[in-house]
Amino acid sequence: MQLEQSSRETTAAWSGTVPSAVDVRVLGLVVVTAGLAASINVPYGGLPMAAVAFALLASGGGALHLLGERKLRRLTDDLVERWVAAGGKIDGVTRSSNGMETAWHVHTPDGEIVIGGVALVPITRLSIEWQGIGDTMDASEAEANIDHLAESLYREIFELGSATQQA
Template sequence: MQLEQPSQETTWSGTVPTAVDARVLGLVVVTAALAASLNVPYGGLLLAGVAFVVLAIGGGVVHLLGERRLRRITDGLVDRWLDAGAQITDVTRSSSGMRTEWTVYTPEGEITIGGVALVPVSRLAVEWQGVGDAMDAGEAEADLDRLAESLYAEIFEIGDAPQQS
């Protein structure tokens, strides 16, 4: 009698989901409203309205660019890990505080990749088994191959190390 082996099929579609965060956009709108309200005594309601529109649109664009950068980095890391032989079963969007995050599900455990999705101050954070590291998203994107290689060695090859008694 032969036991059936569980299927190794992935449920992941191959794309990292978008993560436009309503909380970050809400913060942008509130900040734009507060900043625009400072213009009321000096330029009137018209200038305050124009300032609000400019700040809200600018903040929204800054968030969208930051989200796209973090999503590209996450997609690049997952693709490189798959090419190196890692098993990835799913990638979903998650959130923690004001951070934009994705959870990568593997047999080794969950890996959380994300950070602050505002382009001038974008930070990338990677967390696995309660240990995390953060870096500037621009630096991570510029050296994605080295980052993916070092994270792969830390996360996926740890089980291949010989056991010491």
């Protein structure tokens, strides 16, 4: 399993890596929230206390986003690797972000699978969408049951999906 650091990879051939997806919008939300929370300290502790509170909250929120992104990227990588090992054809994996959700698009001959979620621990949730049908679960639950999840999704997407499109 390789996790690539570059967020600019958009190749069409599966290279064995899932691009990074650090999202500046989520980081911006963290900074704004930290600023608002720190501003409460100005009347009580003054500007030095507000600056310390801002630094702690912003760095903590940034770390939580990085942990959430890493968890989602690792889940995406694990799913794709298991699908490839089971015989599924993957053309490529690209990243995108819509709203506050970070997503990876897994390109297959049968269509596009979107794997993503909100990358902010402890509320990190994994969402998977294929042909307009989606499912969402807690990322920790998905990580604990990755083998079963990959197997059931493989059957649904690659075996049943291929049979449905050929009919």
